[in-house]
Amino acid sequence: MSDVVKRVGDRIRRLRKDKGLSQEQLAELSGLHTNYVGQVERGEKNLTIETLQKIVGGLGVSLEELFRYLDPMERKDTLGQIVEMLSERSAQDQVMALRVLQTVLDWEKSKD
Structure with a gap:
């Protein structure tokens, strides 16, 4: 096939x-x-x-x-690399990565 x-x-x-x-x-x-x-x-x-x-x-x-994410992304910018890495991980790992990212962004916002 x-x-x-x-x-x-x-x-x-x-x-x-x-x-x-x-x-x-x-x-x-x-x-x-x-x-x-x-x-x-x-x-x-x-x-x-x-x-x-x-x-x-x-x-x-x-x-x-x-x-979704069946084909590798053509653009290999930072966002594309993140999506490609996460698409190969379990749903649980993706949720954990989202929480980490949200924590970092919230921390960055609180510095302003």
């Missing part, structure tokens, strides 16, 4: 794990067979839009969230 199919499968796996779901649970929530979910996550199946809609429904995310 193509690289994009593999990246979509990896993204689905990451979102599923971030939500604490097993493949079996995601399959049940999505109305799909467990083996099919495994094939999707391994990049062995080329998905239809309808199947993607079922999977994001099972995950409780939007299509936009599924595809």
Whole structure:
């Protein structure tokens, strides 16, 4: 399969794990067979839009969230580097990084 199919499968796996779901649970929530979910996550199946809609429904995310950060950003400015680093981390790590950033910005604002 193509690289994009593999990246979509990896993204689905990451979102599923971030939500604490097993493949079996995601399959049940999505109305799909467990083996099919495994094939999707391994990049062995080329998905239809309808199947993607079922999977994001099972995950409780939007299509936009599924595809967010799927491709590396072309601009490698500081913001792009931050987004790229965080996109590879768990949701819990992203929340922690947001809290740290907010603390730094609040501290900076209080100096004025």
